[in-house]
Amino acid sequence: MNPIIRKRLDRRRQDLIGTSSSSSSSSENDDLDDIDNIDLDENEDEEKEIERRRRQRQELLQKLQKNSVTDETSNEPTMSLLIENNTEDSLIEPKSLSSSKDSERKVIGATTFESILKNNNQSESAKTTTNKTDEVKVLAEKKNKEERKEQFDMFADEKDDDGSLFAAPINDDHVDSSHLIDNWDDSEGYYRIRIGEILDGRYNVYGFTGQGVFSNVVRARDKNQSQQDVAIKIIRNNEVMHKTGLKELEMLKCLNNADPDDRYHCLRLYTNFYHRQHLCMVLEPLAMNLREVLKKYGKDVGLHIDAVRSYAHQLFLSLRLLKKTSIIHADIKPDNILVNTKKTVLKLCDFGSAAYLKDSEIAPYLVSRFYRAPEIILGLPIDHAIDMWSVGCTLYELYTGKIMFSGKNNNQMLKYFMDLRGKFSHRLIRKATFRDQHFDHDFNFLYQDLDKVTEKVKIVTISNMAPSRDLQNELIAGQSLSEPLYRKVTQLKDLLDKIFVLDPSRRINPTQALNHPFISEKLN
Structure with a gap:
């Protein structure tokens, strides 16, 4: 050329x-x-x-x-898929998590995310479609993970989880493959449940109820029982939690066997099985706990006296069954009491901390602090009386909407007890294992106060601990009550007086509580 x-x-x-x-x-x-x-x-x-x-x-x-x-044009369908996935995730969120603020945050987050994608498209136009789609998916996964972590809000004893709560939903034709070896758990041992997953060949998971220290709980329908709703508690996969789960399983079986007619208001266990090395307990489904009931119907003001009376009656029946079976629950509080959809029937639940009376040990941090009996803090032998004290704290909270004893530590809890009932007897203090932490040799109380200037703890010796709280005034709270209501509130005050006795041997027992006028007499 x-x-x-x-x-x-x-x-x-x-x-x-x-x-x-x-x-x-x-x-x-x-x-x-x-x-x-x-x-x-x-x-x-x-x-x-x-x-x-x-x-x-x-x-x-x-x-x-x-x-x-x-x-x-490659990013338009990708963004559509992301929006659809976000909507699907919201469908499996607990209802208590939905709020206008959450919705607003989701909209703002989606708009910001879309603008980020748009900027990325302009600055990286030389990349292939495949690379861009992969980048969008990574950003979407990170965004959805952060939103779930922000929205997840359970009760006080529950924890945040850095991992996602759910794996992706699966199809209806999914075949359970329990023998497969895979990473089904997060870093804390919680099982990553999948909506639509079939457990034990019969339970079709359709929702998520909550996550606690010991387990997560899901909603499912039993294919073998005409799609009956059940709650399945999936214990965390580690040795300590597994032992705790086995103990709770044993307690539930014992209580159910002692109450075949379901009259004493303890949670019913249907069956149990293992799924990918997780102990699973199939339980009766209930709507919400009393903490949620208070937030929804009586925040800061409490519930009607009739509702409190009904709940008290059912709780005392559950305490009677616990005493009959020699079981101490050791963690009664509104969070561990469930109610049905109509809010008329309650069941005592969460027996992970329960123990037989013969196996009980002295431990200063047994029971959630606000519901902790004085004998636990002092280090005295414990029995069923600690559960009665916890029920008393719960009843006060149900009626007033306020915490009965809101101490920041055990020492402050003791002071609040004495603000209501006066000083502990010398006899109790002598027997206390932890008396030196709170009392001197002359039985004076060593109050651990925080200095407002130095912000350091200082010890204040208090010799005279006269009662300073008026329980009657706290219950009435300035209300103008009718004569029948006033009489009922006075009865509640008398019942609480008999519960909040510092000496556990003199505290009212379940049978006596069931015969108390607050329970036995209806409001006219």
């Missing part, structure tokens, strides 16, 4: 390639026509070579134009 013509062809080819992405179709045709009109005094092989190079340039131009169009 003529060297001059070769140089002209190469120069023209480079010009076309360099400007192909921005040139219009008409200019491209003009350039190609220029090449076609080049006067070649060469043989047929040279003409074939020119024609071959022309086809290569045309194919290259078509490929570049196709990629450019694909880049501009």
Whole structure:
């Protein structure tokens, strides 16, 4: 080929390639026509070579134009998928988590995320469609994970989890493969439940109830019992939690066997099984706990006296069953008391801290602090009286909407007890294992107060601990009550007086409580 013509062809080819992405179709045709009109005094092989190079340039131009169009439109369906997935996640969130603030945060988050994707598209237009889609998916997964972590809000003894609460939903035709070895758990040993997953060949999971220290709880329908609703408690997969789960399983079986007619208001256990090394307990389904009832119907003001009376009656029945079976619950509080949909029936639940009376040990941090009896803090032998104290704290909270004893530590809890009932007897203090932490040799109380200036703890010796709280006034709270209501509130005050006795041996027992006028007499 003529060297001059070769140089002209190469120069023209480079010009076309360099400007192909921005040139219009008409200019491209003009350039190609220029090449076609080049006067070649060469043989047929040279003409074939020119024609071959022309086809290569045309194919290259078509490929570049196709990629450019694909880049501009590739993210629209991806964003649509992300929005759909976000909606699906919201369907499996607990209802208590839904609020206008959460919705507003989701909308703002989605808008910001969309703008980030748009900016990324402009700055990285040279990447392939596959790489861009992968990047969007990674960002979406990170965004959804952060939103679930922000929204997840359980009760006080529950923890945040850095992992996602759920794996992706699965199809209806999913086949359970329990024998497969895979990472089904998060870093804390919680099982990553999947909506639509079949447990034990019969329980179809459709919702998530909550997550606690020992387990997470899901909602499911039993295919073998006409799609009956059940709650399944899935114990964390580690040795300590598994032992705790086995103990709770034993307690539930014992209580259910002692109450075959379900009259004493302890949670019913249907069956149990193992799923991927997790102990699972199938339990009766209930709507919400009393903490949620208080937030929804009596926040800061409490519930009606009739509701408190009904709940008290059922709780005292559950305490009677506990005493009959020699079981101490050791963690009674509103969070561990469930109610049905109509809020008329309650069940005592969460027996993970329960123990047989013969196995009880002295431990200063047994029971949640606000519901902890004085004998626990002092280090005295414990029995069923600690559960009665916890029920008393719960009843006060149900009626007033306020915590009965809100101490920040055990020492402050003791002070609050004495603010209500006066000083502990010397006899009790002498028997106390932990007396030196709270009393001196003369039985004076060593109050651990926080200095407001230095912000350090200082010991204040208090010798005179006269009662300073008026329980009657706290219950009435300035209300103008009718005569029947006033009489009922006075009865509640008398019942609480008999519960909040510092000496556990003199505290009212379940049978006596059931016969108390507050329970036995209905409100006219």
